[in-house]
Amino acid sequence: MRVEVTVNGQERVADVEPRTLLVHLLREHFALTGTNVGCDTSSCGACTVLLDGESVKSCTVLAAQADGRAVTTIEGLADLDGTLHPLQRAFQENHALQCGYCTPGMVMVSMSILAEHDTLDEATVREGLEGNLCRCTGYHNIVKAVLAAKEAMGASR
Amino acid sequence: MYPSSFDYRRASSVQEAIAMLSSDEDAKVLAGGHSLIPLMKLRLASPSMLVDIGRISNLSYVRKEGSQVAIGALTRHRDVETSELLAHEVPILSKVAGQIGDPSVRHVGTIGGSTAHGDGAADFPAALLALGATMVAEGPSGRREIAASEFFKGFLETALAPDEILTEIRVPTGFTKYAFQKFNRRAQDWAIVGVVAVRGERTNVGFINMGPTPLRATAVEERLSAGASVEEAAAVADEGTSPSADINASVEYRRHLARVLVKRALSELG
Ligand SMILES: Cc1cc2nc3c(=O)[nH]c(=O)nc-3n(C[C@H](O)[C@H](O)[C@H](O)COP(=O)(O)OP(=O)(O)OC[C@H]3O[C@@H](n4cnc5c(N)ncnc54)[C@H](O)[C@@H]3O)c2cc1C
Ligand code: FES
Ligand code: FES
Numbered sequence: 001m002r003v004e005v006t007v008n009g010q011e012r013v014a015d016v017e018p019r020t021l022l023v024h025l026l027r028e029h030f031a032l033t034g035t036n037v038g039c040d041t042s043s044c045g046a047c048t049v050l051l052d053g054e055s056v057k058s059c060t061v062l063a064a065q066a067d068g069r070a071v072t073t074i075e076g077l078a079d080l081d082g083t084l085h086p087l088q089r090a091f092q093e094n095h096a097l098q099c100g101y102c103t104p105g106m107v108m109v110s111m112s113i114l115a116e117h118d119t120l121d122e123a124t125v126r127e128g129l130e131g132n133l134c135r136c137t138g139y140h141n142i143v144k145a146v147l148a149a150k151e152a153m154g155a156s157r
Numbered sequence: 158m159y160p161s162s163f164d165y166r167r168a169s170s171v172q173e174a175i176a177m178l179s180s181d182e183d184a185k186v187l188a189g190g191h192s193l194i195p196l197m198k199l200r201l202a203s204p205s206m207l208v209d210i211g212r213i214s215n216l217s218y219v220r221k222e223g224s225q226v227a228i229g230a231l232t233r234h235r236d237v238e239t240s241e242l243l244a245h246e247v248p249i250l251s252k253v254a255g256q257i258g259d260p261s262v263r264h265v266g267t268i269g270g271s272t273a274h275g276d277g278a279a280d281f282p283a284a285l286l287a288l289g290a291t292m293v294a295e296g297p298s299g300r301r302e303i304a305a306s307e308f309f310k311g312f313l314e315t316a317l318a319p320d321e322i323l324t325e326i327r328v329p330t331g332f333t334k335y336a337f338q339k340f341n342r343r344a345q346d347w348a349i350v351g352v353v354a355v356r357g358e359r360t361n362v363g364f365i366n367m368g369p370t371p372l373r374a375t376a377v378e379e380r381l382s383a384g385a386s387v388e389e390a391a392a393v394a395d396e397g398t399s400p401s402a403d404i405n406a407s408v409e410y411r412r413h414l415a416r417v418l419v420k421r422a423l424s425e426l427g
Contacts, residue, residue, distance in 0.1 A: 018165035018207070021194075040158050042195055043345075045261065045417075054235075054264040060194050061265065062187075065211060072231060074318050109261060130344045131259025 003067040007032065008098035009077030016063050022056075023047045025063035026073060034074040034104050038133070045132030048105035049073050055112035057131070072111070074104035087111060090149035091142070106132050110146045120150045160197035163196075164206040170213060171295050171322055177208045178320040179297055186322060188231060188270035191262055201250070216324060219243055223328045225291075230269025235260075237268055247328050249335035249355050253284045256337070259345040269323045275315040275370065280339065280386055282309060282371040284353045287363030290328045296321035312369035331357040335427035338418040339365070342405070349405045350414040354422040362422070367398040368413055374398075377419055391420035 004013050007030060014029040026032045026049070035058060038046030042060040049058045050072035077085035084092070087110055097103045106129070113120070113128035125146045126139070134142065164181075168174035169216040178184050185204035187193060188211060196202040210216070216231035219240045226246050228237070237254035238246060244251045257263055257271075258281050272292065285292075296318055308316050317323060331408050338353040348410045351365030352374070362374035369398050372390035376396035380389055400411035 017162065019160045020198075021159070024159075040198070042191070042262070045259070048261055051264075053263040056265050057261050060191060060198075062165075062190065062194065064167075064209065065187075065190065099371055112264075113259065127344070128260055131261050 001064060004062050005063075005066050005068075006070040008072055013039055014063070018062070018064055021059055022049070022051075022061040022063050022066050022071070023058035023068070024141070025073070026058065028105040032075050036104055037122040038101065038102055038105075043133070044054050044102070045105040045109060046102055048132065050108055050111060053112075053115060054110045073095075074107055074139040077107070077111075086152045087114065087146070087149040090145040090152060094141045094145040094148055096137065096145035097155065102134040102136075104134060106142055110142075110149070113146060114153065117150075120147060122147065158198040160194070161200060161319045163197075163204055164211065166206060167209045167212055171210075171216070171324060171406070174208050174210050174213070174322055175207070175297055175320055178322075180200060181206045182319065185212055186273070188267045188273075189233065189265040190270075191266040192214045192270060192274045192276070197229065198332075210322065221246065222327075222329075224330055226330060228268055228326045228328065230272075230323045230325060231267050234258075234263035234266045234268065234271075236397060238263060246330045247288070248409070249282075249288070249332065249333070249337060249353060252335065252337050253280045253353065256280065256339055262345075268326060272308075272326060273317060273323045275310070275313055277309075277312070277368055277370045277372070278347050278366040279371070280348065280351060280353075280365055283335075283351065283363035283365040284375055285326065285328065286371045287353045287355050288328050288332060290326055291362065292316075292323055293325035293327065294321045295324050300324075302327075306373075309370040314370075329357075332361070334426045336422040338422045338425075340383060340414055340418055347389065350400070350411050350418055352415070352418040352422045354419070354426055356426050357390075360423075360426065362419060364398060364415065367395070367400045367411060369401075372398055374415075374419060377423075381423075387420060387423040391416050391423060394419035 036046040038044035047059040183207035187207040187209045216229040218229040290305045312319035334356040336354045339348045348365045353363040365373040376393045395415040
């Protein structure tokens with residue numbers, strides 16, 4: 001079947017089997033390998049992307065379900081000249097990653113958390129990250145990074 | 158992991174979805190897919206056709222109708238969690254919705270999907286049972302209403318026929334006091350045991366994961382209406398239940414949790 005998805009602002013088209021999962025559409029058909037597969041069973045959040053602006057686990061969404069909709073992946077955050085998104089910068093500055101495997105998913109779910117809350121406190125961020133597992137950093141710096149990004153993004157408005 | 162192959166059809170109306178379902182007896186409805194797709198990836202389900210109802214826009218709503226609130230089957234957990242009308246009229250549902258899975262799951266999963274899946278370990282079915290909700294279904298021979306007490310038939314089995322669509326869930330207002338005790342070990346997990354208690358003119362109690370289907374804590378409700386104290390009622394909480402053992406808990410531990418959590422929930426009601 002033909003699917004048309006707006007990926008990071010660009011119209012993309014692919015001919016896929018109906019059973020194709022969104023994460024495979026992104027990685028294998030569109031060569032966007034920033035989105036990782038971790039557990040492949042909807043538990044770890046490594047595959048998190050935004051679907052119409054909201055976080056979803058792309059290993060548990062069919063490409064067909066994204067047809068006609070907008071997907072944002074980690075590749076879509078930085079400016080074209082490579083300037084990092086404030087949230088990416090906050091991850092870097094707060095040492096919010098070690099091996100980096102969970103990071104694309106952590107960043108994308110955090111985009112959703114930032115969008116859904118006018119103000120953020122630590123507890124809200126921790127609850128927002130519930131569905132994303134990190135085996136390296138122990139979450140503390142990730143939480144710090146999201147809070148720092150909220151401040152930076154508020155200040156720049 | 159890929160599901161095995163299937164035909165994919167997208168329905169633009171309930172009528173069209175029913176016609177598609179009637180054309181293939183191995184067809185299944187796809188709503189959010191957050192129960193169905195994991196099962197298909199594990200090849201525990203291999204439908205020949207998926208009828209995607211996810212784009213039927215007039216199935217996502219929350220509205221007041223007399224002394225009930227009508228919730229469209231495609232209303233996502235996130236929308237139940239953040240609905241101001243539900244927060245005001247049926248606050249237990251907002252509370253329960255906010256603890257299902259994690260935020261990304263709540264952006265996709267629907268109340269109709271959770272209900273039609275009929276999992277005894279899921280949160281909404283037990284809440285709807287405690288509230289005495291009514292399910293509205295549409296099929297080839299028209300529309301019918303099914304009481305929650307008649308809806309959950311067995312392990313992942315409901316009163317819905319294979320070519321019927323659950324379109325709406327109607328919940329009564331008036332249960333102004335409520336408590337939700339979901340016991341798990343990690344934040345995003347399913348309940349090892351859960352208790353939903355609501356009180357209006359009477360007190361109703363629902364169990365999560367105390368049997369193959371969601372259950373009412375009948376023994377507790379009977380004791381309470383006979384004037385028993387919280388302690389007396391909670392002491393018999395596991396009567397009439399049939400929990401199973403798994404990696405998280407033995408049968409005995411689940412029975413113990415049922416008594417403890419019912420006591421906590423009833424105390425919370427005040
Ligand atoms: C990581 C994760 C964690 C979760 N944690 C929890 C939790 O803590 N508590 C909890 O309760 N649930 C949990 N869930 C399950 C989640 O709530 C599902 O979203 C929900 O059970 C199914 O809704 P859905 O819209 O995704 O349905 P689908 O998966 O699309 O459908 C489920 C079943 O119902 C049928 N169906 C769906 N809609 C209809 C309809 N309108 N009419 C007729 N049949 C229909 C389908 O054919 C299928 O058999 C979790 C899921 C995941 C992936
Ligand atoms: S790979 Fe999708 S949740 Fe783990
Ligand atoms: S940085 Fe290694 S898993 Fe999170």
